[in-house]
Amino acid sequence: MKKSKFIKLLIICLLPGFVLAQKTISGTVTDNTGQPLPGASVLQKGTTKGAVTDFDGKYSLTVDSTPTTLVYGFLGYKSKEITVDKQTQVNVVLQEDTSQLDEVVVIGYGTARKSDITGSVTSVEVTEAAVAQNTTVDQLLQGRAAGVQVTQNGTPGSGVSVRIRGSNSLRGNNEPLYVVDGVIISSAGEDAANAGGGNDLQENQNGLNGINPRDIESIEVLKDASATAIYGSRGANGVILITTKKGKVGKASIGGFVTSSVSVINERIDVLDGVDFAKYQNEANLVDGLNPQFHIEGNDVFRINYNNTGATIEAEPVNQVNWHDEIYKQGFSKSIGANFSGGNDSGSYYASITYNDQGGIVDNSRFQSGNFNINLSKDLSEKLKLDARLNMFYSSGQFAQDGDRAGGQRSFINNLITFRPFFDEQSAIDDDEQTSNPYSWVNDFQDLSEERRLIGNIALTYDLGKGLKYKVQAGGNIRDKSRDRFYGLTTFQGSTSNGELQMSSLNSKAYQINNLLLFNRNFNKKHRINAVAGLIYDVRDTRNELYAVTDFSTLEFGADQPAYGQVISRPLEVRPAKTQLLSYLGRATYTFNNKYIFTGTFRADGSSKFSKENRFSYFPSLALAWRAGSEKFLRKSKLVSDLKFRAGWGMTGNQGIQPYQTLSNYGPQLYGNPDNGTSVGFIPLNIGNRDLKWETTEQINVGVDFGFFNDRISGTVDVYSKETQDLLQLENLGPSAGFESVLVNRGNIENKGLEVTLSGLLVNKDGFTFEVGGNIAFNQVKISKLGSSQSEILIDGTYQQRSFYLGDNISSGTYFKAPANAFIQGEEIGLFYGWETDGIWQTGDTGLPNGFQPGDIRIIDQNGDGEIDGNDRTIIGNPNPDFTYGGFLDFKYKRLSLNVLVNGVQGNDIANGNNIKWATPDGNTQNIFPYAYHNAWRPDAPSNSVPRIGYRKEQTAISITDRIIEDGSFLRISNITLGYDIPVENSNTFANANIYVSGVNMFTFTKYSGYNPEITSFSYNGNILGVDWLGMPNVRTVILGLNLNF
């Protein structure tokens, strides 16, 4: 109602007025904090005369005669009538209309009054401070919505993982569905494929680039089935609805911003310095009966060379290096952009442009992007409306974060931490397996990525009258991403192959056609129906290309020119994948008397991924809400200003698997031929499973929304229970099956949880406001059924018959070549499974297991058979958090504002895989933690914490030990922003100006010893949970920013 009045007013104001000047009334319209309200309306009651305030809240209106009544209005504020007689200056303070009951929010395939929502929907505020720090939309969600867990690290362009209400699936990708202005963007977790071979690890990069946070008007998080069932087979992981900014009716507005920031690494992992490292190596040699390698004199270390005649000490000491200090730098970033918007009664426009340049904390790490966005809305006729949007994105980046699952010298982090703290000529030629040094990753390695993306849609809405509208919308996104990785001669990979270049590209096209019939009408003021019926066709067409060459005749061109690679180690391979989804959907919301609300939705999805028998699946939902706050007995209450109870049930699905999995496919494979050329044969690629079907999640949600003291305190509590059946997952096979895995429907998983959100405006007077809010979410996950046969597993001290399977091996190399997780029926998912330990075996101890000696780790022989083997493994930790939480503090005093944002995770364990190597003095040539050397067990200095020097049982161990399990809880002050509104009221140029300084990741409180308790390794692998393996460090960033409006 308000909106239409407002528009009417604006229309009036914009009419050119030919009036006889009688009397001019002017003044300022402000809110109760003294802030001017630009765009507020002033209307002479009973006439068509009116005015709109300018950017300083000032207005001027000429009236024919006095006394007269002026009506002051502004969206979201209570309008005020003032009778004017003699005054010429009238200043008005408008009170905020806190009831906000008629706020319209976006829901799937339509909009609804917020008061009519029956599902669990959280709106995420998109603040200026938030968009200044994050370049992708998933990062914006961190800590801001209960039950939404965001895991990220600070590397530019790196992948982010978002989980809503726990994991629904045991496949890797549990990312929610992102919908931008009604068009599905299903690319979170999508990246160019890896063109490297077996061991190669390519860190995932962000798949949501191109949705610029600065262009976002609002974000809605749909969490329960009542809200998401309308997305049917794609709604199971929750839905993030994004509405982008549109132009507003009124004078053209121009905004600009510039930010500049500096990032530093926020953790330091120390290893032995040069002298201690030399001592360690010498001691390790002594233990093995070998000659010492180094001569130490004071702080200098000299190599000892042995040849046929004997030993000689080199004349020059080795050059000692602290690799942390050497490689990590400050990263400088900047960002600049502008937006232009405006509109009139028949349409609006919004256009923006943004440039980002993010520098990483390693020299060659940098990410640049540009974004151009235009949003148009136009009434083509009285009944036909056009909305069009186009977003173009370009990025190019370079990274130093890659590596190899084996975790040797082929991975950046491992190389940096463990490479000997020396750098000299000898280092490079001493030992071939030690070729690659940390400099190689900066000077001789390139991981170049380039992305182009177009997201666009066009919608036509035709008003058929009587509340009925027909909307057809076509939209989609085209994404081209390439990733080229070049390994020069000083890198491990490049040194054996004389240079290696791996190229991959992803070309993805996704489009949808939505046909929607929308109905929204009130009957007799008591009945309201809001309904939609639709037919959706959704196509997703991706194409991956992979190519690799080695043996470069010249290394001048790096990644730029593959033609100098003389050997094609991977001929151009194309992997197309096309999927179609055809859906029918309907939803009806019936509201009675503004108090009782009923919603029913239904969706039928047909997917090309399944065989005919299993192709279609059906997803219904039902929900009820009671707005108790509108009942008579509460309407007058001073305490309770709003109260609503909700209950809903529904089913959603998942079909997030690769296409063609129901079939057994053959693909190409190279084999050498006698002429030193290659022939292409073909090989079976997979075990086809014709029986594959939908994974379905059934969810019940009960919630209450409340507001107290005129909504100064408001909140939401939700309780839910959901169960996913027929889990689609890759079952690991024993290698004798000839294939690594097979895709099956297996098992059920349950999630139960409680979510609480609270916020309160605690102080609001004399220009000082203080608002505080927080959210907390408890989620308990359980594997309710696995469906495989039972076998023996040790749980809580007894061997039990259970159905279970083990996760993937973490590494393919010598260390951590074992699974870390077990998935056991009746237990939480992915429990850490391994050996319990109890200190170190001491001299004189009896009962040592076979093959153990004093100084070895005292692994508990659970079954007492004298052997340490797979049967001695048991549950040693739990990667699932007890709860996740977030919160904010907002202070505002006149022109100053201070915002603090925190988020945290409590009660989860992390398997810190790096410590298997870094904390064990195994006597190899790699560097280790100082305490692992100094506190190592020695016959004359028995330690009970660190094993002996030369302890190599961690290498190729079939199991992890509880020594690497750590508490992963953390509390992070993720953001502090101090802002100041520069006084520009008297300026003719600026409407307003705001300057701020932000600190990102300023403080993290955690006991976790690794770089970052937010684990992003293996984000998209459902068989590995909570394992930190070569994870990148996080960064601490300080941002200085300026926003201007003209």
Place this chain on the structure above:
Amino acid sequence: MKNYKYILIAILGFTVFNCGLEEEPPYLANENVYSSASNAKAATLGMYSAFSDYFYYGNQFVFLVNLNSGFGVTRRGGNRNSSIDNTTLASLNPTSNSLQSDNAWGAIYKAIARNNDAIVSGVPFDDAATAEELGINDAIGQAYFLRAFNYFNLVRLWGEVPLRLEPTTLETVHVAKSPIVDIYTQIISDAKNAQKYMNGTIGAGTAKPFAADMLLAKVYMTLATAPSSHQPESGNYWQLAYNEAKKVYGQYSLYPSYDGLFDIDTGNNTEESIFEIQSSEGASLDHTRAFTPSNFTQANTFGWLKINAEVYDRHVSTYPNDPRLNTNYLLEYTHTGNGNNITVYPLRARNNFNNGFPWSFKLGSQDPNNTSRETAKNFKIYRYADVLLMLAEISNELQNGEQLGYVQEVLDRVGLTPHSGYSGGQESFRDAIMREYEFELVTECHDWFNNRRRGYNYFLNNVIIPHNTAPTFDANVDVTFETDENKVMYLPIPASEINNNNEISG
């Protein structure tokens, strides 16, 4: 205004019309694979490519059987005898999580999966006559040959293993181990089918027709000295072996130069080759990178394989001037990085691990100017010299009088004559011929099998004890061999199989 409605309705109609949900996979389907000779040939190359896989003959299987044969040590993972590979594989004490054992197991079964697919999907012609029919038959025959070969590797290395004869389906994900005798029965049956269908039509790059006979001869030879519980039926296995080996005799000939046989320019696909894995730049075996001595070439190579001192010494003391020594071992070279002269035992004292062993030289690159790990040097799994040595051994067991002639043929090439051990009676001949395999075929992936083929006592007395008591033995330099029969004769089933196959427990 009405026009808009029609446009919208037209768009709607177009949408519905276009909604196909049938998949059009960009992959070949099973029914097309064995229906033509050209596709069957491509599928055969796919089966062969399993052998050049990094985990199989490409690298790790070669590493595994050499290190665990009792002849090798490695500098991989730490240049010392206490490194994990040396204390497990090289010490004859492998674990269920030994990297190469785990990976080789998987690679062999991956190869078998391809063979099973061909055998189950392909339909051979009874009286193949046309090139098309012969091509399909040859592909199926090759599949039988390779499956027999692969199971022969499995059963010898691990003993009882799952016997999978059809492509895995959802119902056959978990399969228990089969008795050794059943596996041998299948191997013999497959080898006979291979004899029946292989006809050489596919040709270049695949096993030659008599490869199946040689395989069957090896199987019978192995069974001849195996426990009777491993033998499918009673019989004179030496005689059976003789009959099969004799089919190969005269079909091939020795390449004139032993050294040239391992030369990248001359050694590929010679008249001596019977079953050879092709390597090309672009589809390369990893032998150059893994097995070329460190800093011998321009490229960064690992030199992962060194040979135990007593093995080298035994060869020298038997044939002091044998030209094969220079092909098999490298003792001295110039470091490409710093120009230093590098020497190892026996050219210098064995005072540490690094210089205590001769380098294996046969597998990697012999060219100091090489810059790449990619190599066109093939790997010979079966060659004719082996057949001759087998015939000598078999004939000695049968005492048919032919035995010395075969040895003479092999030694002729390197200008040697059979040493006196060959003329000391059957037992003395037996000892001599078993050593002759070593001198001729060292590091060619036969040592593991030949050393154990005659049972634990032979292995103990001829490999383990001679090592642990060698005059050169130094506990700071050498590995000490395990002697427990339960540990040294078979590899433990890999952890990845135990973890994921419910029918097999540790």
